[in-house]
Amino acid sequence: MGNKATICRVLPCDTTNRGSVAAQQAWMQVHTPIEAAFTAAEAAYQAGITQTAEVTPVSPKNAAGIGAEPWRNLLNAGDNGQITTDMEDLLARLVLEVATGLASAKEQGTSAPIQQAKANVTERLLSNVLSQLQITPNSQAYQQIQQRLFGYLPMMEGDVAKRAQGDFSPGDIETKAPALPERKVTWEQLVEALQLDAGGIRHIDGVGITEDRIKRYWQVISEIQQSSDKSFPNELDVSDARRYVQELQRSSWAIRSQQKRVGVMQKLFKIAIQYGYTDTNPFQSMAIRAPKGSEQGTYRSFTRDELVLIFNHIKQKAYTEKSLVPLVLLATGARMSEITQLRHGDLKKTDAGVWYLDMVHDADGEFPHPLKTEQQNERHVPLHPVVIQSGFLDLFKAGENGYIFAGSKDPSVWSEWFQKILKREGIYERKVTTTHSIRNTSIDAWRMAGITPEFRRAFTGHTSKDVQENTYGVGLKFMPDLLYKEIIKVDWSWIP
Secondary structure (H helix, E strand, O other), X not given: OOOOOOOOOOOOOOOXXXXXXXXHHHHHHHHHHHHHHHHXXXXXXXXXXXXXXXXXXXXXXXXXXXXXXXXXXXXXXXXXXXXXXXXXXXXXXXXXXXXXXXXXXXXXXXXXXXXXXXXXXXXXXXHHHHHHHOOOEOHHHHHHHHHHXXXXXXXXHHHHHHHHOOOOOOOHHHHOOXXXXXXXXXXXXXXXXXXXXXXXXXXXXXXXXXXXXHHXXXXXXXXXXXXXXXXXXXXXXXXXXXXXXXXXXXXXOOHHHHHHHHHHHHHHHHHHHHOOOOOOOOOOOXXXXXXXXXXXXXXXXXXXXXXXXXXXXXXXXXXOHHHHHHHHHHHHOOOHHHHHOOEXXXXXXXXXXXXXXXXXXXXXXXXXXXXXOHHHHOEEEEOOHHHHHOOHHHHOXXXXXXXXXXXXXXXXXXXXXXXXXXXXXXXXXXXXXXXXXXXXXXXXXXXXXXXXXXXXXXXXXXXXXXXXXXHOOOOHHHOXXXXXXXXXXXXXXXXX
């Protein structure tokens, strides 16, 4: 609006009596173009905002119910003697706005003023109704609502005429038009409730749910919307939940991934019930079980011969930093992302001279190093002599920040690289041999070397089963000198 603080117009008539028809017509003549300018300026401003408000799809029946609501409200107010001065002024302005639009259209020979008048009337009559429902209809739905609003006008006139004759029985606008739809519970409300229940968002509040997990929830929400063709959570029923679960079972997703998706929906609806957004959980009894005898979700260990093939393949290729990753995974039992996202400051040494990796959960730092189960996964992992002899320590630069490995930090990129090696050597089995197989191979090797479960859990960061161990003291996971004496029981010197 050109940074104007005010807009002044002089009315070409006597404005002493503001209720006169002449004064109101003059006011409408200057008000309409200014209102249109405000609307255009607001539209231009909103177009410049990258994050726009979510629009809401509305069914034809609900559009009709919304379009009829202003007329119902006016009738009820009239029946109960509650027509206020504001309502009278509003009706007078609406009548004048339409009359002015008709006159301008006739004068200009175009329907544009009529369309503008209809848009202004629609906005004035529907703003409170849409605000009450907390919805923002998309353009198609808004047009449907506007059509119903003006389409019900003859019914409204007929019902007013009946009342003028003393007939207060339910009229057409009350019996033929659909009722106003109930206010919908949105997925945004459920996700917000989830965040509140968790204590906030981790990177903002220091506690609570992580952004990555929120993204996973939205991914599942998108899937259920596509499956059910329904936009709101309280529209879903058991048949929708069953259809989604059956689609998951027919998909190529691993059993664990399918189960996690069902768990997401169960959690969201549990929160919805807890906060009073809905009374039922359509996913409550839904479950996906692994077929009997299936090893789905497990990864087999590599045999000694397979390890020789893998490391010979790596050795024959030109040396890169990437070449060290499989050996470090094997000797530490760590996850791929835990190693590929190591920072220069994560290598430390005890007073006894034991080198170890300080596995700390840091999801929101300048160089994030997230752990799967967050603080529960934190531990000090001693480095086996075979790792030290490989030159791995040379990747860590004292006093430097950042990651020791260049390139992508996406675990899938590293997994695809390793998968190509397995395919070249004829070892690859879908969902059976992956980078996770290295971790299982490590655990088997520790078991064969006589390392007790207590130490094996400490190596991988799993929680100790000893309640006292978890409650008091630093725990075995943070005693690299003791862990080192156990980890060297495995002989990896035969690795090529």
